[in-house]
Amino acid sequence: MVADTRLTLRPIAGEYGTGINAASEAIKALAAEGLVRLEGKSGARVITRDLNRVRSEGVLRMAIECEAARRCAERVDNVQLSVLRGLADKVDRLFAAGDDLKGCRNADIAFHRTIVEFCGVPELWPSLMPLLDRLVTLDQTENRTTEIPGQKHIEVYEGLKSRDPEQAAIAMRQHLEHSLSMALASFYT
Template structure:
């Protein structure tokens, strides 16, 4: 039986390793050095291997028997497939958010937009946490746990693939504008408009990633 302490170490290792992958500190294409990371985290390789298996189940790592794990790299077909799925899920979520939102939901969405705008104006690299926070706030407003669960998995895989691509400040600014437009549609209670804005937003993000890959 696995001890509670071991479970705790494994859970911590999952979150730390996830952070290394999503921030690009472990860049796409790189191999996971189990010895080095275990020493860095001050844990044994057992909990780390559990964390690797967990992230592999989410698509954030590729685990090859007898060869270890590596961070997947972006390719055109993978990006297109992810955005096909993300568009289907998040357009539905946008419609539901516009139908089910509360005043508190709208306030939260606006707050995340403002924080993102301030970070961008300050010259910060577009932080993935704020991008995920906006989409999470939208999902919370949609009140569809099943959709939210699937969107989270797809979103973080997109964040992973984007971590290896060059920055594009004009694209980042356009994304902030898209978020503002989504808030307007959600606050107005307009499901059709919210879905249309989300569809255009994701199509532009997908196109930008494909251009970067080219």
């Protein structure tokens, strides 16, 4: 979709061979992800990808997830560590294979969500979820590099496993700085 394009229900439903209700739900889902702006009964508009917005959302994501990593490292038990290890391994394996983008995205989000769940502050998830979904999607669809970003997930796990809050936060920050750099690079390619 081109930035500032107006989206209306009938043309979208026709183009995708679906009903108006399905098209309406799809537009609402895009709005919830911050990709379109609803304009009342007149439809919606595609939001312009903005370098400053991506940077700001990345910084906000870092603040939330570094705090979640700190708290998780303090609270995590051995069973939870085992779950996180399995998720980190899965994400890294999917990235290495490189043939299942949707699986990578879902596993990546599951890994980060589980850290938030284990941190003991469930209120963080509603703030993080729209940022995470949008930035992970941007990171994985806009950027194709020879480096495998998934290798960093095991490093986040190692930071959590240390049970040292600062070490966990540093590992998370490095992981997210890498992802944000990739997302920002898409503006220059």
